[in-house]
Amino acid sequence: MSSPSTRPVPPAAGPGTAREHRRLRVWERRVRSAGLPPLWAGRCTALSEPSRQAAAVRHTAATLAALPTPYRLVFALLMRVFPLAVVLADPRGPLRGTADRARPQRVADRLSTVPGCAELLRVSLALALHGALDGPPDGLSAAPPQELR
Numbered sequence: 001m002s003s004p005s006t007r008p009v010p011p012a013a014g015p016g017t018a019r020e021h022r023r024l025r026v027w028e029r030r031v032r033s034a035g036l037p038p039l040w041a042g043r044c045t046a047l048s049e050p051s052r053q054a055a056a057v058r059h060t061a062a063t064l065a066a067l068p069t070p071y072r073l074v075f076a077l078l079m080r081v082f083p084l085a086v087v088l089a090d091p092r093g094p095l096r097g098t099a100d101r102a103r104p105q106r107v108a109d110r111l112s113t114v115p116g117c118a119e120l121l122r123v124s125l126a127l128a129l130h131g132a133l134d135g136p137p138d139g140l141s142a143a144p145p146q147e148l149r
Contacts, residue, residue, distance in 0.1 A: 020065075027061035031124070034079040035086055036060075039111075039121065040128045042104025052132035059131020060124055078120045085117050 031037070037057060041048040047056055064075050089110040090103060111117040 023065045024058075024061055027065040028057055030076065030079045031057050031061050031064070034082040034120075036079075036082075036121075036124050036128075038104045039086075039108045040125055042102075043108050043125060044129060047128055047132055056128035056132040060127040063127050063131075075120070078116055082117065082120060085111055085114060089114075 037047070037053050040056060041053065047053055064072065067075065086107055089107050108121060112121055
């Protein structure tokens, strides 16, 4: 008798090794510390919902972590400088004390004219929208559809 054939199990959807998991967490912190999620929410109201924003950060971080090394270095540098660019774009904003709902939109508009910052905003917003809106709808599982026979 022959033993039943075993098919290889596909890898999990998430990162496989502990090193990849750490790299993903580092990139998630970089995206958040750069202040990108509030700017995304200012540009697109769909990204203001916390669950979608978390999915957007996760997808953006995973994509940036998977880039070749030279590109990762450039994005890491841009994200380190980006908070300074935000302060320079609206220097009186953080000192106000009142919540200004139009501030993220105003800052994003001003930064969209600065080389480097404009590319970071455009690329990260596209990745964020892809991650937040192309995922499974709330309440539904991410299981693949079953085959029809």
